[in-house]
Amino acid sequence: MSVTQSLLLLAGIILASAFFSIAEIALAAARPLKLRQLVDEGNHNAQRVIHVQTAPGHYLTVVQIGMNALAILGGIVGQGFLTPVFTRLLENHLATDQAVAIGFTASFVLTTSLFIVFTDLIPKQVAMAIPERLATLVIGPMQVLNTLFKPLVVFYAWVVSGLIALFNLPRQRDESVTPDDILALTQAGALSGSLAASEQQVIENVFELETRTLPSAMAHRDGILFFLLDDTEEHIRTRIASEPHSHYPVCDGDIDHIVGYVTVKELFQRVLNNQPIAFNDPSLVHKPLVVPDRLTLAEMLRQFRQTGETFALIVNEYSLVVGLITLKDVMSIVMGDLVSPWYEEQIVRRDDHSWLIDGVTAMQDVKRALDIDSTPHEEEYETLAGFLMTMLRRVPKRTDSVTWGGYTFEVVDVDSYRIDQVLVTRAGDGPAAAKLPVDNPVDPRG
Incomplete structure (x- = not known):
């Protein structure tokens, strides 16, 4: 076989391996919600992908047969024509034994590198970027291959099923969608710009209704x-x-x-x-x-x-x-920042480092405004006043303060044991806190 024929054969093997790599990752990464949208738009291949995702055993068996067979064949072809080429180039400068050893190593490294780059890294990154589109494109050829290799596929499926049952391994992935999954999707949508930040916040607020009392x-x-x-x-x-x-x-x-x-x-x-x-x-x-x-x-x-x-x-x-x-009141919680200006504001940002917050403000709103992930003993209180009482283990008085999450919470106004106003400053921002005269506290409601 000539060098040109060997190169064309190796290129064909690499392309075929890339096809199987795309088929594997596209099926795994394709999102059922996106696929169902394609089905609604009339894409019949999307329905076939959904069906395969529910029982991907035979599909993945074909992928593995193809990838492993092609990888072995590619190694044989690459070593078969690259090793002599490198050896001849090196024989003019090195001893024959050394030229053969280095030529074999060079051909092995080059062949492996070609497969890593063109049959693994590039196809998988592309398939992760547009999984639904590629999954619907490869599903037809993959089902044809499944038919051609059916006897071999059935044999391997029988072996794999026996081993999975023996070791009690999971067979199907859980397709249930939890509130956390939906929130993660909306956050990703907000980060990508496909969903407005205010819309993402409304969705998050809807789920928050289940936990806020x-x-x-x-x-x-x-x-x-x-x-x-x-x-x-x-x-x-x-x-x-x-x-x-x-x-x-x-x-x-x-x-x-x-x-x-x-x-x-x-x-x-x-x-x-x-x-x-x-x-x-x-x-x-x-x-x-x-x-x-x-x-x-x-x-x-x-x-x-x-x-x-x-x-x-x-x-x-x-x-x-x-x-x-x-x-x-409930719908105002859902709408969040979209509510009309008449809605009473309980969190007033004074500058980049300080906030004036009403004591009855819900801690979920406080954490969101300050970007705090969690606070201690969250199940024991609902409001900022409750947080301060829990942290101090007593009824707070004026000038009492608590530091948590990089912020200092200072009580600036108490009315008959009720915490009216709390000044929140970033920890270490003393000058910002000094701007508020405690003898004349600001009313956050105007």
Whole structure:
């Protein structure tokens, strides 16, 4: 065989090996979601790839037969014509034995390098970049080869099945998609630019509803505006004009004895129709939805859907009212930074190194704003105030501070044991912290 024929044969072997390498990696890397999209677009080969992925044994057997046979054949061909070429070149300068040894080594290194580069590295990198496209292109020829090598494939499949059963090894990969998988995909989409950062955040917030409990999003007890049964009409009119809300609890004596609630819509209708406003009217006061404070936000959404309500009062294990929540509050958590400007801001960035944060801010929001992965004893608290109490093991007082995750959390305002405001600075940024006069704390809500 001439040198030209040998070179062409070696090139053909390398191309065939590259085909099998692409077929192997493309099948393994092809994403089922992408393949299903191609099926919906009318690509029948994508459906064949999905079918093979569910039971890839015969497919991979053909790949391994082809790759190993071609690698051995390529070594024989390469050594057969390259070793004499190198030997003849070296015989003019070295002894015959040395020329043969070095020529054999050179041909071995060159042949191996050709296979590593052109049948392994390049094909696999390309297949990892566009796996679905290549998988649909090679599936036809691979199924033809599967038919041609069927007797050999069946024999090897029988041997492999026996060994897998003997050693109790897994046969199929788990195709289930977990929330972590979806979040990882959305993060990758945001990094690649195919998904807007705000859209990725909304998706992450939706999954967060399953872990966040009501205290992280509710209006707390001391911020609830309510009416008493015996409030005068003049007082009611003045109150709703100065502090308008969509719902108002109606209580008998104090907030822990709730009778029901009224809506601002019905109150306005009565005002416009010159009708009296009296809470002893059963048609005006509605029975409230009362839920425990251990519910997650996802469970709260289900409660809203089942009852048709958009407002709920939250009680603790002692049946004391601890807060209230509306459907708007839950959706504000989902929408995150996309909510309208009217949404109350609890985290105010003062400069590049410091933040002023309301004590009732959910720790998930604090961690996201500060880019902190985790905090100690996360299961013991919901809010920034709870984090500080857990770390200090007591009720914090003004100027108390905690350092964690590269940040210093300093209490700057306390109101009747309630932590109103916390100044957060990057650890070591003392001058930034000194900018805030503690005698005149800033209201984060403006």
